[in-house]
Amino acid sequence: MAERRFRIGYALADKKQQSFIQNSLVSLAESRGIDLVRVDADRPLVDQGPFDCVLHKLYGDDWKAQLRDFERKYPNAVILDSPDAIERLHNRISMLQVVSELKIEHQNETFGIPKQIVIYDKETLLDRLAWESLKFPVIAKPLVADGSAKSHKMALVYNHEALNKLKPPIVLQEFVNHGGVIFKVYVVGNYVRCVKRKSLPDVEDKLDFSKDLLSFSQISNLAANERIDDKYYEMMHLGDTEMPPQSFLTDIARGLRHALKLNLFNFDVIRDSRFGNRYLIIDINYFPGYAKMPNYESVLTDFFCDTVYNKQKDRTVKGPDEKVCSEISVLDQCQMHSYGEDMRKIISNTCSDEDEGSLPVSPFHMEEKENSVQV
Numbered sequence: 001m002a003e004r005r006f007r008i009g010y011a012l013a014d015k016k017q018q019s020f021i022q023n024s025l026v027s028l029a030e031s032r033g034i035d036l037v038r039v040d041a042d043r044p045l046v047d048q049g050p051f052d053c054v055l056h057k058l059y060g061d062d063w064k065a066q067l068r069d070f071e072r073k074y075p076n077a078v079i080l081d082s083p084d085a086i087e088r089l090h091n092r093i094s095m096l097q098v099v100s101e102l103k104i105e106h107q108n109e110t111f112g113i114p115k116q117i118v119i120y121d122k123e124t125l126l127d128r129l130a131w132e133s134l135k136f137p138v139i140a141k142p143l144v145a146d147g148s149a150k151s152h153k154m155a156l157v158y159n160h161e162a163l164n165k166l167k168p169p170i171v172l173q174e175f176v177n178h179g180g181v182i183f184k185v186y187v188v189g190n191y192v193r194c195v196k197r198k199s200l201p202d203v204e205d206k207l208d209f210s211k212d213l214l215s216f217s218q219i220s221n222l223a224a225n226e227r228i229d230d231k232y233y234e235m236m237h238l239g240d241t242e243m244p245p246q247s248f249l250t251d252i253a254r255g256l257r258h259a260l261k262l263n264l265f266n267f268d269v270i271r272d273s274r275f276g277n278r279y280l281i282i283d284i285n286y287f288p289g290y291a292k293m294p295n296y297e298s299v300l301t302d303f304f305c306d307t308v309y310n311k312q313k314d315r316t317v318k319g320p321d322e323k324v325c326s327e328i329s330v331l332d333q334c335q336m337h338s339y340g341e342d343m344r345k346i347i348s349n350t351c352s353d354e355d356e357g358s359l360p361v362s363p364f365h366m367e368e369k370e371n372s373v374q375v
């Protein structure tokens with residue numbers, strides 16, 4: 001049988017494209033039957049298909065209309081992710097509202113979001129009554145989180161007088177001491193990986209009144225060519241900080257993924273130093289800098305295979321026998337190169353009479369890696 005290859009079109013801003021589409025990713029995907037194809041933003045998307053999947057991080061009504069046209073012409077293609085679902089993350093209030101919808105109970109850990117209010121105008125900003133429920137210091141964040149440099153400009157505000165320097169619409173969020181370490185939890189479909197990053201240092205109980213405001217931007221970010229590894233932890237003195245329990249993060253990730261209807265995002269978590277087992281989610285980002293994540297090439301390639309393979313499976317379901325065979329032919333092409341004999345055995349077991357329709361569980365994720373799990 002001729003090899004069936006899959007085409008994934010990617011539509012990304014230049015900076016994102018440079019950091020994400022690395023040769024190592026392209027060649028691994030290629031070896032598993034997936035061609036990553038650049039979408040030319042100057043031509044209609046609909047003229048550039050067919051794609052089995054479109055991966056995108058572009059904004060605006062024109063782009064949304066292009067995606068709709070594309071979906072009409074290629075109803076079987078997967079759009080990663082839906083623009084409406086992504087849009088929820090463009091507002092720092094709706095972004096975190098979803099956290100309170102999650103129903104997750106863990107024996108030892110609890111989670112939530114910091115106390116926060118939204119201020120739309122200068123008048124309300126200076127009205128002490130409007131935000132008397134908050135304690136200084138607070139972090140002022142632009143309400144809009146649309147990927148622009150402006151949307152990352154924040155300020156740690158120490159007192160009421162400093163509020164005058166802020167430009168609404170903003171979110172005022174209580175600053176919570178957390179030991180200067182932030183946990184970034186990357187989600188790629190059902191894969192979840194937590195890493196540590198340096199964060200703002202704790203503030204003293206007694207506020208230093210000589211300060212009124214400290215501006216900062218992307219304090220926990222890394223340059224595009226940096227990766228999280230032991231060297232980074234050593235340099236930032238993060239080695240000793242204990243990770244939150246993986247099962248706890250996995251449950252939150254699964255909850256967020258379903259509530260947000262998104263596959264590709266990360267969320268920032270801090271551990272409230274006052275309690276030690278209370279975690280606060282402070283930020284959720286669509287399609288973050290995955291290339292900074294360890295093993296990003298294999299994690300993303302596994303996910304691409306899962307995505308196009310599942311889609312193909314949906315399309316080919318007919319009778320039980322035929323279903324198994326069509327599943328295997330696609331799986332065969334997508335996986336055999338990398339898993340060789342072990343995978344052949346699993347597949348031939350799947351073809352046995354007792355097990356008509358089902359595939360081996362998670363054929364794409366054979367090894368359990370530290371600090372990462374499937375949800």
Ligand SMILES: Nc1ncnc2c1ncn2[C@@H]1O[C@H](COP(=O)(O)OP(=O)(O)OP(=O)(O)O)[C@@H](O)[C@H]1O
Nearest residue numbers: 114152173174175176199200218220268282283285
């Ligand atoms: N409520 C808070 N309490 C303490 N520190 C906070 C709080 N909110 C944010 N921070 C600190 O400020 C940084 C930036 O905040 P946030 O993650 O909301 O901004 P962002 O610009 O959206 O970040 P990213 O680059 O991840 O998109 C965090 O990484 C953390 O160090």
Ligand SMILES: O=P(O)(O)O[C@H]1[C@H](O)[C@@H](O)[C@H](OP(=O)(O)O)[C@@H](OP(=O)(O)O)[C@H]1O
Nearest residue numbers: 019146147148221222224285287288289290
């Ligand atoms: O370009 P916008 O929409 O602003 O999104 C950013 C996110 O806010 C950041 O969280 C990403 O960096 P991290 O992956 O380090 O979180 C950051 O990753 P990048 O620095 O690789 O572009 C961006 O994805």
Ligand SMILES: [Mg+2]
Nearest residue numbers: 220268283284
């Ligand atoms: Mg953040």
Ligand SMILES: [Mg+2]
Nearest residue numbers: 145283284285
């Ligand atoms: Mg953010």
